[in-house]
Amino acid sequence: MKLQRRLEKAEIFTGSMADVTFLLIIYFMVTMAFSATKGLDFAVPKEDPSRSEIQAEESVFVKVLPDGSYTVDNRPLPLSSFADYLKTKIDPGSNPPVISKPVILRPDADAPYGAMMAAFDELRQMHLPDRLNLAKELNIALPTQREIEATWGALGVAMP
Amino acid sequence: MLKVRRVGRQPDPYIPTASMADIVFLLIIFFIVTYNLEVDKSRVVLPTTMVRNEIPRESAVISVDQSGIIRVSGGKETSVPVPSVEEVGSFASDVVARNPELAFVVKADKDTRYQVVDKIIDALKQAKVKTIFLLSDQKTAEGGRR
Structure with a gap:
């Protein structure tokens, strides 16, 4: 008598595939950083050897004090009033409005970094419609202590 | 009335798991696309800003944590502490010599002295x-x- 063999259906077992991929997902989740990928940028000015002279230029001077408060052109001013003050610095007759004067941001050595960032952020938003709606972003300078000392030295004047 | 009783083997209960792999593969693709290796694991409370621009991948990192410890990373390797802020200059010069276009990220705690x-x-x-x-x-x- 001929016995008929019952053949099992061919199958690739995929149940363990999910386990492997879950392990990979856990690896990616543990090693990746979600939030810390954005920040305030500033391009470092390029050196221009043809402009070695220092020229006096009217500017807006923002200072960050050690307690985290601010002075603008030597007058105490809260962050929320920066826009109102800078409105007076808009170039006369410019339409759309433009502020061509550079803004120098100078934090005190003991000022908290967070206060400097708050001021920098506020100044970077001045071109937005809910601030001054300027035609272009403000020209913000963030000189370092060494650069300031070098400038005063080049002028031959003792630092105030 | 005649009661018919089913005879024979009933199929075993079975939860199909093959589609699970498709779902997790989609998740993996998402993670690979958005993956960004955290080269600096120092815990800092970052300042908050409204203006935030995307930082290029594998940028060099200089971090200052709450205790004032400075760490540096060229962007690919895990950050290492440096003894003083003066060391940052020589580190940056080395990195720039290898890749002049590389961006640098300053990751400092908001209460750090300026x-x-x-x-x-x-x-x-x-x-x-x-x-x-x-x-x-x-x-x-x-x-x-947020």
Whole structure:
């Protein structure tokens, strides 16, 4: 008598595939950083050897004090009033409005970094419609202590 | 009435799991696309800003944590502490010599004295770094963190 063999259906077992991929997902989740990928940028000015002279230029001077408060052109001013003050610095007759004067941001050595960032952020938003709606972003300078000392030295004047 | 009783083998209960692999593969693709290796694991409370621009991948990182410890990373390797802020300059010069276009990220705690950050920025400027990012968290309209 001929016995008929019952053949099992061919199958690739995929149940363990999910386990492997879950392990990979856990690896990616543990090693990746979600939030810390954005920040305030500033391009470092390029050196221009043809402009070695220092020229006096009217500017807006923002200072960050050690307690985290601010002075603008030597007058105490809260962050929320920066826009109102800078409105007076808009170039006369410019339409759309433009502020061509550079803004120098100078934090005190003991000022908290967070206060400097708050001021920098506020100044970077001045071109937005809910601030001054300027035609272009403000020209913000963030000189370092060494650069300031070098400038005063080049002028031959003792630092105030 | 005649009661018919089913005879024979009933199929075993079975939960199909093959589609699970498709779902997790989709998740993996998402993670690979958005993957960004955290080269610096120092815990800092970042300042919050409304203006935030995307930082290029594998940018070099200079971090200052709450205790004032400075760490540096070229962007691919895990950050290592440096003994003083003066070391940042020589590190940055080495990195810029290898890749002049590489952006640098300053990751500093919001309560850090500005003097430390000033020296780091100055060292980066002297090393001819072209773009510097100051890492921040998103500031919401109410002033909190998201």
